[in-house]
Amino acid sequence: MALQGLEYKTQILTASVFWYFTWKDEIFRWDHKLEYKNISRLTVKASDVWVPEVYIVNDISKMPIGSTGYNKEYVVVKSNGYMTWFPAKELQTSCAVDVSKYPFDTQACTIRMEAWYHDNKSFVLNTIGSGIETSDAHFVKNGEWEILNLSANPFQYQDYVDNSSAYSTIHYTLILKRRSSYHLITTAFPFVILMTLNLLVSVIPTECGEKLGFCMAQFLTMIVFFTLIAENMPSSSLTISYYTFIVSLQILVSGITILIVAISIYLQTRSLEDRPSCLVRMMFSPIGYFQDSDRKKRCTRVRDSRQEGFITWLDIDRRLNCGLNILLLLNVIVTVSIFVFVII
Known part of the structure; x- marks a missing residue:
């Protein structure tokens, strides 16, 4: 009835x-x-x-x-x-x-x-x-x-x-x-907006003092959003919602973003005379492959013949931001793939 x-x-x-x-x-x-x-x-x-x-x-x-x-x-x-x-x-x-x-x-x-x-x-x-x-x-x-x-x-x-x-x-x-119409409006739509706002980290300059605060606000918003979803889910580990997994992934990405931004702000304070150790140069060399090969567009200082090819802290900062952009791009691809899999 x-x-x-x-x-x-x-x-x-x-x-x-x-x-x-x-x-x-x-x-x-x-x-x-x-x-x-x-x-x-x-x-x-x-x-x-x-x-x-x-x-x-x-x-x-x-x-x-x-x-x-x-x-x-x-x-x-x-x-x-x-x-x-x-x-x-x-x-x-x-x-x-x-x-x-x-x-x-x-x-x-x-x-x-x-x-x-x-x-x-x-x-x-x-x-x-x-x-x-x-x-x-x-x-x-x-x-x-x-x-x-x-x-x-x-x-x-x-x-x-x-x-x-x-x-x-x-x-x-x-x-x-x-x-699912109600849940799309109340949960899925705000989540897409939050994920889109998280991409703005790549366009905010590191010199801006609000970049770290913006990342922290995104991280805390995701935590609150995850808490609201967990209140309606059964306390069971037999099956876990893909949606919960996606939100957890965004929290992880936001945490990594905060870490990279904090390191980037610290690297901005290092002088050009400070040279990174050999281990640090080896760690960040692979990321340089994804950067623009034309160094003239991204390098404003003049190097002499003895300094050619030398990696500075500013180069590491640029490679960190390049790695962050790659991470945000992969995050969008994985999230959209999971959404398509769930709908199908």
Whole structure:
């Protein structure tokens, strides 16, 4: 009748449902044409007749169906012996969620109905038609989840203690797809803006005193953003959201950016006479491959023949910033690739 929602943090599916139980009871048969004033149908209390004793075994509150009390429920009895029972219940069933593709995820939740105290020799559960469907008259759509498919699978399982006995059960499966529009506006869109702003680090000059402050502001914003996302995610390590991984990657990149900017500011204070050690020159030589080969465009000082090819602290500073630009570019490529993989 209604799907209240699927709580990610507690992994609980809440839904309002009613069942249509029908069976034949030979005790309640009569010839309505010859006697009883042509009465062919009666409505009696569920407490006055036999009703099937079934349980929703993954319900976290009350497992028996008809938990509201049989005195408040009724059974329709027909003259041919067929009984019809319409118990309604608000279910709160456990559902293991997979958050890996949040907010483009699809979840499969199962409602397990079983007969505990009667084996298959005296009690068998079967489905009518498809076994499960939405009510045309009562169903209320959920704003966060869309029902893609409903299915029912009746089968029998062996007793855990005595393998000679089998019990009847029905598994109802609900395939739910998240409506991602709200999450795209509230989480994905701000994240793209923050990632774009992080690229501005490459255009702000190191001489500007606000560059380090800008990097720190970006880093703290990502930390707060990550905290807001973690509050809605289940505390589980079985599956980790790719979205959480992306935000963690941005925090790592922001931390490395702060480190490089701080070193760059320090290198700006070194004089030209200070010479880097051999180890430092070897560490930063590979990055120079990605720099512009025309040194005249990026070098303002004049070197004599003895200093030609010598690496100064300013050269290391330029190579650090070149490496930072490469890191930011790779970060964008990896982030976009993960987003495409999640959507597909």
